[in-house]
Amino acid sequence: MVASTHWLASAVGMSVLEAGGNAFDAAAAAGFTLQVVEPHLNGPGGDAPIIGHRAADGRTFVVDGQGTAPAGATIEAYTDLGLDVVPGTGQLAAVVPGAFGAWLDLLARYGTLPLADVLSPAIGYARDGYPLVPAAVRTIRTVERLFAEHWPTSAAVYLPGGSVPEAGARFTNPDLAATYTRVLAEAQAAGADRLAQIEAARRAFYEGFVAEAVAAHVRTPVLDSSGTAHAGLLTADDLAGWRATEEPTVAVDFAGVRVHKTAAWGQGPVLLQQLQMLDALGVADADLGSAELVHTALEVTELAFADREAWYGDPADRDVPLAALLDPAYAEQRARLVGPEAADGVRPGSPAGRTPRLATLFGTPTAGPDGAPVWPGRFEDAGAVGAVGTGEPTRGPGPGPGPTPVDGPALDVRPGGETRGDTCHVDVVDRWGNLVSATPSGGWLQSSPVVPGLGFGLPTRAQMFWLEPGLPSSLAPGRRPRTTLSPGLVLRPDGSGFAFGTPGGDQQDQWTIPFLLHHLVGGLDLQAAIDAPGWHSTQVPSSFHPRTSTRRGVEVESRLGADVLADLARRGHAVHDAGPWSLGRVSAAGRRPDGLLHAAANPRGMQGYAAGR
Structure with missing residues (x-):
């Protein structure tokens, strides 16, 4: 398939x-x-990170296609x-x-x-x-x-x-x-x-x-x-x-499966960090359609992506503390920062006791409620794209109406619509159980x-890259840029599993969160999990020129319900209704424990397809 x-x-x-x-x-x-x-x-x-699994010997690997x-x-x-x-x-x-x-x-x-x-x-x-x-x-x-x-x-x-x-x-x-x-x-x-x-x-x-x-x-x-x-x-x-x-994959256990991603030259480990924090916060017992769950997931996302800004980079020539970032004890420590209201700023942690540092473009840090540094971030209008092109197709504003604002105390309306081109993705499973996920x-x-x-x-x-020395993702000759491309694999102890992923730049490891929660925790099949309403944070710092964000910004699909959107706004999120079917381009393909192959594609783009026999 x-x-x-x-x-x-x-x-x-x-x-x-x-x-x-x-x-x-x-x-x-x-x-x-x-x-x-x-x-x-x-x-x-272009670029193409690929994750594969060979069923004959259980070999799971990453082909690094990042120049x-x-x-x-x-x-x-x-x-x-x-x-x-x-x-x-x-x-x-x-x-x-x-x-x-x-x-x-x-x-x-x-x-x-x-x-x-x-x-x-x-x-x-x-x-x-x-x-x-x-x-x-x-x-x-x-x-x-x-x-x-x-x-x-x-x-x-x-x-x-x-x-x-x-x-x-x-x-x-x-x-x-x-x-x-x-x-x-x-x-x-x-x-x-x-x-x-x-x-x-x-x-x-x-x-x-x-x-x-x-x-x-x-x-x-x-x-x-x-x-x-x-x-x-x-x-x-x-x-x-x-x-x-x-090279080897990086993986953590969640909901009885093992989730595989690339190392921290890609942003894939932020998905693993989010899953670990959600596990520490008791996601197994959560109502997946509730405002409480969406709020919690958004806050966890922002913590994980703050760590990306402080610690991720090419491990070939930088000391990236990935083992410490993926330590369950660290996840529990970070999860305790999630409160009842939307937090502001960029809040990286201190894995293994190390002091975080962000690019100076994020501003001057101040001490947060727990004494840890909080950077204000870089909140600017990305401007028009027609005269100079677009750095990445997910981010640039384009023609058409903008997203519908939701009434609430933290309203931040962006000018224009967005060119939601994203990226590409493909998942494959064959008759032998081999799996491939590529973005x-x-x-x-x-x-x-x-x-x-x-x-x-x-x-x-x-x-x-940053044009500032000493950061994990600072520019250097021969170094890999910290890519957003993030294919993924899920494997069960019996060898079955599935390939998954989505286009979306910084949203890739956000849009797959509701998909994985609905499938692995909620028990929905692959297609129903992909179809479930999605969301993502726009307070997450953009990886693309000009590296801006929206303060406390979130995009949500209206199918979550008016009550959920209003609740998120009351919690301080700058909520934008992105429409009923707009967020995510997730696809997946794999083998179930009973041996049947299954696959699913995203209806939102009206061009993704799953095929098989």
């Missing part, structure tokens, strides 16, 4: 399973297809340009593209099919066309002027005939099709051996014609979100020196200009 954020990716993945491929083959085929059909959400030049900062990306290289944050768009935000290499690595280690069988569907859609979804059209419209006036290579692809394409129209990307086709041709020229072909494809991308085109393109200054044109720092040597790697993202069409001749843009994940 396959579940993803786009029906064509689900169909492609299912066709690979029916052709005899395993879950790893199917996930890669779906992933390559997503690069074509959701260009506003991901691309070949690193260029060798020339020092803090001084940016501050010398007068910048205090990394721009969210353009060339300066580019890191090594990791998605293509991650899918190749997964295929080489765990797949079974030839590369042509896995890559051909994506080539076909790029060459022959697919119906462009309305969200992609809306995204292109927000940056039409930018493309026409400043990013001509993007205009050539996304403004065919000089105008925004219509929703549902057949859309092609001949340059992307040609790029895939040439990569595949160079792979097949390496001989008949499957692994030799995959390695040749990797070389073509990271050491061959793709890397050469990327390096030449980045030297051209383009307008970015700073309002100024800048060239980039990425080089061909940066691409040649990077490879996707495999491809980056290389968004609205964030980085198209590389001439390649048909895709670069990742802008460097915007997640």
Whole structure:
């Protein structure tokens, strides 16, 4: 079974399973297809962390598809340009593209099919066309002027005939099709051996014609979100020196299962921290539809994400106290901070007695009620996006009406609507019980200009670094940015379980909380748990340019009920009714304890599908 954020990716993945491929083959085929059909959400030049489980031996692993900062990306290289944050768009935000290499690595280690069988569907859609979804059209419209006036290579692809394409129209990307086709041709020229072909494809991308085109393109200054044109720092040597790697998952026990995430170079551990705090607060006995539960979950979320700001980063060259952060005793200590009213500010903890520190952009800390430091945060209007692009598709305000405010003492109405593009996600389970969860993202069409001749843009994940020394996620050459991408797996003691995840930037490890609670605690099936009303905090500091938040802000689906929304407002939350079906893009696929396969997709985007037989 396959579940993803786009029906064509689900169909492609299912066709690979029916052709005899395993879950790893199917996930890669779906992933390559997503690069074509959701260009506003991901691309070949993006990022792709992948979590997999091999049923034959119980091996559970992470394929790290997060590219690193260029060798020339020092803090001084940016501050010398007068910048205090990394721009969210353009060339300066580019890191090594990791998605293509991650899918190749997964295929080489765990797949079974030839590369042509896995890559051909994506080539076909790029060459022959697919119906462009309305969200992609809306995204292109927000940056039409930018493309026409400043990013001509993007205009050539996304403004065919000089105008925004219509929703549902057949859309092609001949340059992307040609790029895939040439990569595949160079792979097949390496001989008949499957692994030799995959390695040749990797070389073509990271050491061959793709890397050469990327390096030449980045030297051209383009307008970015700073309002100024800048060239980039990425080089061909940066691409040649990077490879996707495999590492262990990080996991905790909750509700009789084991929940697996990436390490703290991603935000995945914040989900584990939330689950542990909720467990300490007795969530097993809670009314999952009550204002009390939603309030508690929101407060727990803000505590976990405050720890993300203080402690998460690339553990390859930083001392990240992850074991202490995931200690049940620490969770109990943090849970005691949850009170009856909405708390203000950013409140990181002190794992293993260490003193937290946040970026100076969060303001000057003061002592909280418990004596621990509280930072005020950075609350500003993110501004318009049309002139400079969007750093990440979940955050940018776009055309259309804004969310409906809920009357209450803490009201904070944002201007305009939001471009809720999010990211992509795919989950796969095969007949043998292998599981894959992947959250491809980056290389968004609205964030980085198209590389001439390649048909895709670069990742802008460097915007997640701080230009302040000494922080866990400070910029440094060769360091991984602290990504928001957060695939997940749940495994039971008998070996059954499911893959799950969602697009959504900082919301990813918030939108999966109501899903997991309703499924693991409330006993709802996967689809009913996905359909349950959702919520998230916007007081959580944004990981994306310009790194702002909404004081005590929360988004809630109106299906929670007017009484719940009013109760949350009385507790001091700045509540915004996001409508009945708006929050989350969760999908899941797995094997039940009785051996039956099951999967579910999200109805909210009206394009996610689950398929299987």
